[in-house]
Amino acid sequence: MTDRDALPSPQPRWDGLVLGASLATLDAAHGYGEVPDGALAWKDGLLVHAGPRHELPGDPAALADEVIETDGWITPGLVDCHTHLVFAGDRAREFEMRLQGASYEDIARAGGGILSSVRAVRAIDEDGLLRESLPRARALAADGATTVEIKSGYGLDFENERKMLRVARRVGELAGVQVRTTYLAAHALPPEFADRAEDYIDAVVDWMPRLHAEGLIDAVDAFCEGIGFSPAQTRRVFEAARGLGLPVKLHADQLSDLGGAGLVAEFAGLSADHVEYSSEASVRAMAASGAVAVLLPGAFHVLRETRLPPLDAFREHGVPMAVATDCNPGTSPLMSMRQAMQLACTHFRLTPEESLRGASLNAAHALGLHDRGVLRTGARADFTLWDIRHPSELGYWLGGRLARATYAGGQRIA
Ligand code: NIG
Ligand code: FE
Structure with a gap:
């Protein structure tokens, strides 16, 4: 075994990680796919983690270049x-x-x-x-x-x-x-x-x-x-x-x-x-x-x-x-x-x-697209962070401003 093989593999650094919002993943045939106190991470435009914070594989600060602590809800874009x-x-x-x-x-x-x-x-x-x-x-x-x-x-x-x-x-x-x-x-x-x-x-x-x-x-x-x-x-x-x-x-x-x-x-x-x-x-x-x-x-x-x-x-x-x-x-x-x-x-x-x-x-x-519309590892990092207490509010309010941030392919667009 060479010295090189003995080195621990470097921790993959994600591009971004949002913590603390609840997720409506839609990753099931029915229901919102709710994940309270969620963690959503992405790299190179794709989601690499969409689940509870406690399932993160390590210290958040060491996992991602940008870590955002927030509240509200995240849905697929x-x-x-x-x-x-x-x-x-x-x-x-x-x-x-x-x-x-x-x-x-x-x-x-x-x-x-x-x-x-x-x-x-x-x-x-x-x-x-x-x-x-x-x-x-x-x-x-x-x-x-x-x-x-x-x-x-x-x-x-x-x-x-x-x-x-x-x-x-x-x-x-x-x-x-x-x-x-x-x-x-x-x-x-x-x-x-x-x-x-x-x-x-x-x-x-x-x-x-x-x-x-x-x-x-x-x-x-x-x-x-x-x-x-x-x-x-x-x-x-x-x-x-x-x-x-x-x-x-x-x-x-x-x-x-x-x-x-x-x-x-x-x-x-x-x-x-x-x-x-x-x-x-x-x-x-x-x-x-x-x-x-x-x-x-x-x-x-x-x-x-x-x-x-x-x-x-x-x-x-x-x-x-x-x-x-x-x-x-x-x-x-x-x-x-x-x-x-x-x-x-x-x-x-x-x-x-x-x-x-x-x-x-x-x-x-x-649209024939099967890589989005859901928060799941491997899907495109398209998601929206909303100022709401429950996702039913998205079909409820008329007008107002509820979207706090919108990301497409891991880039913030609004
Ligand atoms: O989806 N029905 C035809 N096309 C549009 C209307 C377009 C228009 O009136 O300019 C529609 O309703
Ligand atoms: Fe039309």
């Missing part, structure tokens, strides 16, 4: 799995029109709605679009989000869809959150394709591999609805995605039942989103395929919808439910995951625990 937060301007005037009696569909058919955001996005350059969008991602991070999905869909031509997706990537770099991009060119029919929806779908399919080659697409989505695209047109978009190996998700059954959620299941898609009108048959198909139901209570709230998603059927058949903001200028001007959770509890009667799981672990699965 929140995952906003459905946003349209890259846009320009706002649609407050439409909100006013709706309150005076116009419906979302009336406004869309009159050339407003999504198309008014398309005009605004086409009129602004990339830096301007970034300037308008970045504060929304920062607001999400300040309220606990560490991963954010961002869709295109207000460009509706090659250059403007590309501009949106490039801005989405830059938003992630500047806000510190992990961004997953979704290609949603099949969101509305642009004016230059009026009455030529099939030709537009040809164009959507043609742009997809070019944008994918630039590394701009993580998943593909469409708006399958009477005022959007038909199931047959959606199927063409999904087939193109499948050809590129890209996962699909769908704005499904929001205003009517076109069988969108069933289509997601048929393509082994990640999620069906909105799903207010989804049928029992679609729910069964989702359960069999493993798709997540993404609930968007902000849009339900702002559109003053009354038709509830089939929540009991999701529970009964074991379809995981996620909660997201749907942050967009038309139907859900919402920039807080906590508010989305509160609305999910109030309108959809999710329990606060379901809303937290839906805003973290299940939301990560809705």
Whole structure:
């Protein structure tokens, strides 16, 4: 044996260690996974300890470069799995029109709605679009989000869809959150394709591999609805995605039942989103395929919808439910995951625990991510420290400031 072999191996030094807060690990099929007086440590962006303080393998000061003694609760970083937060301007005037009696569909058919955001996005350059969008991602991070999905869909031509997706990537770099991009060119029919929806779908399919080659697409989505695209047109978009190996998700059954959620299941898609009108048959198909139901209570709230998603059927058949903001200028001007959770509890009667799981672990699965949404050794070091006495408060308070610190990949981002 050489002298070198006889030396004790050096104590691994962790990058950071938080002590004293309770942990809501979500690391079990049910419940918050509560750990009182917890210890959470990370190294190189991953969690290396998530458990009780008394199980630490030594003196904290010797274990980590930075040791933080605190109180409150730590949850997994929140995952906003459905946003349209890259846009320009706002649609407050439409909100006013709706309150005076116009419906979302009336406004869309009159050339407003999504198309008014398309005009605004086409009129602004990339830096301007970034300037308008970045504060929304920062607001999400300040309220606990560490991963954010961002869709295109207000460009509706090659250059403007590309501009949106490039801005989405830059938003992630500047806000510190992990961004997953979704290609949603099949969101509305642009004016230059009026009455030529099939030709537009040809164009959507043609742009997809070019944008994918630039590394701009993580998943593909469409708006399958009477005022959007038909199931047959959606199927063409999904087939193109499948050809590129890209996962699909769908704005499904929001205003009517076109069988969108069933289509997601048929393509082994990640999620069906909105799903207010989804049928029992679609729910069964989702359960069999493993798709997540993404609930968007902000849009339900702002559109003053009354038709509830089939929540009991999701529970009964074991379809995981996620909660997201749907942050967009038309139907859900919402920039807080906590508010989305509160609305999910109030309108959809999710329990606060379901809303937290839906805003973290299940939301990560809705993005095809299995390395986050839970506090567990080996998971990404994405977590939020909250000024609360119990995690049920996260689905309870409206407004206020509860997040004390947010870490993504072991770096403090808010
Ligand atoms: O998720 N339904 C389609 N897409 C968005 C609304 C987008 C808009 O109105 O700008 C949604 O609700
Ligand atoms: Fe949406």
